[in-house]
Amino acid sequence: MTDEQKKKLEQKLWDIANTLRGKMNADEFRDYILGFIFYKYLSERLQAYADDILKGDGVKFLAIDETTTDGKSILAEVKHATVEALGYFLNPSELFSAVAKRGEQGAFILGDLSTILTNIERSTMGTASEEDFDHLFEDLDLTSTKLGRTEEAKNALIARVLTHLDAIDFRLDDAKADVLGDAYEYLIGQFASGAGKKAGEFYTPQQVSTILARIVTTGKTRLKSVYDPTCGSGSLLLRVAREVTDVGDFFGQEMNRTTYNLARMNMILHGVHYRNFDLKQEDTLEHPQHEGRLFEAIVANPPFSAKWSARPLFLQDDRFAQYGRLAPGSKADYAFVTHMLSHLDDNGTMAVVLPHGALFRGGAEGAIREYIIREKNWLDAVIGLPANIFYGTGIPTCIMVFKKCRETDDVLFIDASTCFEKGKNENRLRDEDVDRIVAAWRGRAEEARFSHPAPRAEIAANDYNLNIPRYVDTFEAEARIDLTAVARQIAEAETAMEPLDAQIRAFCAELGLESPV
Known part of the structure; x- marks a missing residue:
């Protein structure tokens, strides 16, 4: 076709x-x-x-x-x-x-x-x-x-x-x-x-999905498993499958019943055999359905700063215990992150979309963030996305990438906040923007006003605050004014005007008028 x-x-x-x-x-x-x-x-x-x-x-x-x-x-x-x-x-x-x-x-x-x-x-x-x-x-x-x-x-x-x-x-x-x-x-x-705020419950924009999928499949042609703890319509899981020749099994969990039904239909419609997907309908944080499993690739776009119970009992849960703190009940972002990390295999890669606040908020979130970076060295990259690219919300967002067995001791920061095409209702990442972001993550090179690999010592010096402007300078320096060149241009203009000035004076004299020059 x-x-x-x-x-x-x-x-x-x-x-x-x-x-x-x-x-x-x-x-x-x-x-x-x-x-x-x-x-x-x-x-x-x-x-x-x-x-x-x-x-x-x-x-x-x-x-x-x-x-x-x-x-x-x-x-x-x-x-x-x-x-x-x-x-x-x-x-x-x-x-x-x-x-x-x-x-x-x-x-x-x-x-x-x-x-x-x-x-x-x-x-x-x-x-x-x-x-x-x-x-x-x-x-x-x-x-x-x-x-x-x-x-x-x-x-x-x-x-x-x-x-x-x-x-x-x-x-x-x-x-x-x-x-x-x-x-x-x-x-x-x-x-x-057309669904407004409800859209975020079931759909991640295709371009964002593609970035996540390409990151978690880099260097691989086959995946044993892929997991999305907030799988929505299943689009993210299926997008990962497009980047490799084969995915063994698809795992996901979705709380909303209607969206869960949509995800199962989506899997079958894409030719995924019923034996090769395991989707569950439940609250992922409160009632996880895939305990004990490790996955080679994990992708997610969890609900931004959602509320959760944060019950003290969860401090005994293997997903959260080692961090010593729980994500606050008013913001479950790091509860999802640590849940996903507990399911990430040693050879796996995890990419998750989060609100910008997850980069710099203090308290329990700051303590968890510091532990992940200082004690585990699991954070691989932070990618700042343009504002207003998600349906139903205009807040700035980012992608955080994690790996458990990293060969580098730095964290790559990418500022892609200007990489978009302005749309009527939402901004849109173009294909060239997606390619540039993924290439920058894979290359891990310094690029002025776009990317910077920051040593962990630099992050520690910033008190584990990951706010991207601390690491990627996007300030455009004002061009220096060459006063000598300006004076020369003014003199040249005055010389060029002399014949015209003479004509004006002569014309005014004939009419008996006072010349303006």
Whole structure:
């Protein structure tokens, strides 16, 4: 698929999403359109797989009669195979295209649709994929009055959306391009741009994700594991996968139920097998779900300065005990940092987005920061990002990079605060800005007004305050004025004006006027 075809697909999907825009706000219609796209994907993927395994028998999946004994026998065998391979099952009559056609012909499909979505989940019960499909469609509420005041109005709207989606070729046979996955990511980004403060719950801007992903994959072509403790829609985890040839397993945790469902859909839509991702829905700090595991790459964009319990009991928790202090209850930034460090493998790299305040705030945060640098030498880099590049907040942010086995005794500071393109609502990092930041981190060289590798002694002299202007001087010195050159230029200008002055004096004399020169 060409870039032009890809853009057309994205625009078609967004146009369909706008069919619902007048009925509800962005974060609400997001759940419907993304849920239906996911249902279509599951249907097409299952049909292709079933047709393949039935090829030897000369049978097409859609041609199987579900009412006959032979049909039921064939479907039972297909179900066993598809649940094992794909994790779920649908009957031919339950496929997206079949339901969409019934809706286009004027049939009432809401009841069937609700049953089918439930059946997808039921088909996984008692299998290895059960947890990954459990209540996956719970946010797709087909009874909502926002779809219409009457059942007929709701049915008409849903039928129209399904019909439009059914006409789009998702190109699932295009093995070289993750076409649908890209389109899904595009839609998530579009919804984020209109969702205000809620956008930060499920989406990290693509350019920021790319910086994090390139940092944690530098020098590697394969990863055993990647982890995001606040995984949102899963976009950051999937962005890491784009930078290497293979990721063994994906791990993540997300507190918001709707966003957690979105992340599971996103994984499956990107072709991640249900056995290769382990996403949990819980509060990461209060109820961690991956205790004892170490990960080769860790990325995160936690909620900025979120509140947490900071219970004294956590001082006995292995994630926090060694620091002797807990992050304050009003700001959980360092609680997330130390949680992530407890899961970082010795050969791993961790990159996390934080508010600028995490660089210089004192108290418990200052003590934790000092311990990480002075006692452990785990802090590898601090990258200052431009303001207003995250949806829903304009506060300045930074990326902190950590490694447990470092070969250097300095911390690289990068001031990328001016590396952006101004947008209507948010600023945007350009591709060249992303490339420059990543290249500076990899090269660790001194660059005037942009980067500086600071020895730990220099950081200690600054009392472990990491405020970037202390290390990267961005002051533009005023140009020195050459007074001799200025005087010469004035004299040359006066000489050039002499003929004109003479003409003015002569003209004034003829008219009997006093000359102004």
